[in-house]
Amino acid sequence: MENNHKDTAEFEEMNDTVQEEAAQAEHLENSNAQGDEDQAAESSEPVVEDSRIAQLEASLSETENRLLRVQADFENFKRRTREDQAAQLKYKSQSLITQLLPALDNFERAMDVKVEDAQASSVLQGVEMVYRQLLEAMKSEGLEVIESEGAAFDPNLHQAVMQVQDEEYESNVIVETLQKGYKLKDRVIRPAMVKVNQ
Template structure:
C-alpha cells in the first residue's frame, strides 16, 4: 500500500470515528466538522507533495548514476607507438627551443666581441688622427698651398670620411653645454663671453663609435 493510500485510509477512519462520536455524544458544531475536514485535506496534500518529492529525488539519482559510472570508468590506454611519438615530438620541440636560444646568445656574444674589438681599433687610429691634425696645424700659411701639403690634406679628409662611414664621429664641444657623458673638464675659467657651464675650449677631440663614446673630449669649461 502506498503512502498516499495509507493517508487516505487514515482520513476516512478519522471522519468515520468523528461521525460516530457525534451520534453517541453531543452533536458537534458545523464549524468544528468543517475544520476537521480541512485539516484532513491539508494532510492529504502534504502527503501527495512528499510522495512527489521522493519520486523526483529517485529520478535525480537515476540520472546521476551514469555520470558516476562514467567518472570512475578507466580511460583507455594509449598505444605504445603513440606514446613514443609524443615523447619524441616533445623532445624535438625542446631541442629546437634550446638551439634557438643558443643561436641568439651566440649572435649577441659575437656582436659584443665585434663592438669591443672595433672600439679598440678605432681608439688606436684616433692617435694617428691626432698626429695628422697637429702636423697640418703646424704648417705655415704660405706653405699650405704647396702640392705636398695639398696631398696630405686630401689624405686626412679621406681618412676622416672613412671613419665616419664605419660609424666614428667627432663629439661637438666648443660652444656646447658641458655634458659629463661626452666631455671631460680639465680646466675652468671665468669668461663673460660664454654662458654658464659652456665649453670654452677643446684640448683634445672626443669621438663616438655607433652611439657609444670611444674617447671623451678634453675641454675647458667657462664659469
C-alpha cells in the same frame, strides 16, 4: 531393543546433520572472514595505488617545471649570445679605430702649422688629403666626432681639463676643445678634452 537401535540411528543421523550444519557454518564463517580479508586487501590496494599515483604526478610536475626552467635558461643564453655577437659585429672596428686616433690627432696638428712657401704648402695639401681620406674611411665604420665647442658640458661625452671664467659664455658651457672626442656608433671611445666656463 529395536526402539533403542532406532533411537541411536536417529541420534546419529541428527548428529551427522548437526555436524554438517556446523561444518557449513564454519565454512561460511571462514569464507566470510576470507572475504573480509580480501575486501580489506582490495580496499588497501587503491590507497597504495592512489598514493603512488600522487607521488608519480608530483615527480612528473617537478620534472616538467625543471624542464621549463632549463628551456627558459637556454633561450636566455641564446638571446645573450645573439646580442653579444651583434655587439661584436657592431663594434668590430673599435680596436683599430682606437689605435688610429693618435694618427688623426697628429694629422690635425700638422695641418695647424702655418706654411709660407709653395713647396711646404703642397705638402700640407697632401697631408690634408690623406687626413680626409682616413677620416672618411673611419666614418664609414661608424666613427663620429663629438661636437663640443659652445655646447653644454656633458660628463658622458667630455672630460674637463680646465675651467675658466669668461663673461661671453654661460656657465657650464665648453669654451675650447683641447682634444677631439670620438664615438663609434653610439659608444664613446674617447671623450673630448675641453675647457669649461664656470
